[in-house]
Amino acid sequence: MSSYNVLAEVYEWLISDAKLAPAEFAASFDDVLSLLPSNAHVLDCSCGAGQLAVGLAGLGMHVVATDASEAMVRRTAELSEEFGASVRTVRADWEELPDHFDDATFDMVFCVGNSLHHAEGARGRVAALESMSRLLRRGGRLVLTSRTWELVRARGSRLDISDRLVRRNGRDAVVVYRWDIAPNWEDEHHIEIAIAQVDPAGSVLARSELLSSWPYRYDQLEAELHRVGLQTEMSTFNLEAENYMVVASKV
Template structure:
């Protein structure tokens, strides 16, 4: 399944990955807002949530007053993000767009967020470089990139075969989500199979989706950011930010 198909198919049940999606929206929004305001001041800021999915980070940042625009490769996902914003009386313009070709003018945003392990869907150095160059282009001089991925330096050494299951308790019962990982021979890329078990009468319905990732270690991701013209890349650990993944912060130089 290609990346767009993966998220198109998953969009209507993506929230079931979380034990409490609303709590995650709030927690992630606050963590990213802390990083934004530390770097750029109190705002509100013009933020592009690049690879916004169904809106987890967009909704959290919008609720804190930032002027957020959401883009994602999946039109089904951005449509749901817009609906979720409407339910919360938030303004969230959205567009289906590839992060390698963003439909915005130069210097349109104070900050770009690319969270939840989205960049590693790009499987070659050229694609990663194109995406980060587009990020730099749409940032204003002095603007901020916040990029989160899994801690791939550690994961490439350990090569885990699975991720721990998550349980969502809903009105119809519990939904269980878990992942199996199948590492490629190169030791860098892996295929992920995502399983969701949903209650169905006295039994279960199993839904599966699959996608491929490039497990770029933190120092390599930072180097790609430098090559794209972003300055001072620095990783922030989850223990320091409250965000669930390491977050790379980098700036478009003020003089560019």
Template sequence: MAGYGALSEVYEWLIGDDKLTPAQAASAYCTDVVGPLPPDTRVLDCSCGTGQLAVGLAGLGLDVVAADASEGMVRRTERLAGEQGVPLRTLRASWDQLPGHLEDSTFDLVFCVGNSLGHAEGAAGRLAALEAMARLLKPGGRLVLTSRNWELVRSAGSRVDVRDRLIRRNDRDAVVSYYWQIEQGWEQEHFLEIVVARIEPDREVRAISERLSIWPYRYEDLVAQLRSVGLTVRSTTFDPEADNYVVVTGRDQEH
């Protein structure tokens, strides 16, 4: 489930231009998704990646914990926080391990973004992840989750997607490609291989790749699992024809 060992080195080539800096990443959610947050808000980013969102939120004065199952991602988040001069706590842990490190009912807001939930192992692994996130939320707290539209991903079948333009990061260009291995059944383990072919200063091409396990899910099944752990959908951008969506849920007071 961890993955992103090799890709942590070149992950910036996989981040959209609109969320590339900490300020952009925080603004994308604090402006459009959850609204302004008071400085005492306690936030968990439980799939922090290279830290753009977590560091951006910490830069707004929020009390932030950044967690990821990938050691490489946690190291990059720590480095970014140091470069930006903002305090935050980092934690290497998978979703199901989080309650062993953090107290229940202590976070106002939990983020699980970057299409990360598809790496949870099947329905049982996904349910365990959502249950852990729900436990950490205060009553009335919110979980913000982003996801690929797995219905669309599966309908397109196995394929190679090569991005149609060079992506420039840190004064270097790269070509990014995705190889999807789509299986017959929803419950089967699927695979996604991501290749970042980076053009080095000497014009050599250095390709860094990683094969990731994916367990896709239907939107309706995600909503059912959210409800089963005491989370109610407050807003959603799900559209059967759109590639990605955002779901904002709230923890039921009585759960």
């Protein structure tokens, strides 16, 4: 988990401009949020630096934010304090969630930010989805976003270098992704993320982290959702799109 703790220090350069402001991040889910009852109880179980959790709390929801990284949870708590938002934060990975919350606690669970591929293989992924499903009330919904791994694997191992500087808090950086695509779907893949921060004097401070990844096909994800008692209501999956969203309800 140390890699994810270090990643928290450069996370601000990895999220898009549109998701930096909590209110705007939450607004990107307006369609699914309209399905919630008033005073809904919501879990963001891959909270990252907290932009979505804080945005949801700003809408008057009862929000819990969890992450496997202690550093990410700390960042979320700091952002909550900055915005005066009421967000309960808990360090927990997906499989630990039932240790912290009763079954059928939440009206909606968010697992966004392309995080599910960090679950270790099919067994780890199903265990993570099972935990999320357990915490949903009957009729509650899981909102999940994912990379289109069919597209990622088709491109093969490669180096992706951003074509512009990313500016955060008056600092500029170049973001680099190195994709190490394994021969088989079920094999462990690797993504190395490097941030090259450029200061006004021209000096460069570089940080990089190597993360493990276990990709999955869309039809495999659909089958696994069904296996844990979730039925797909809506999907934006498109083989030519970089990312997609799935909304699945607790049967």
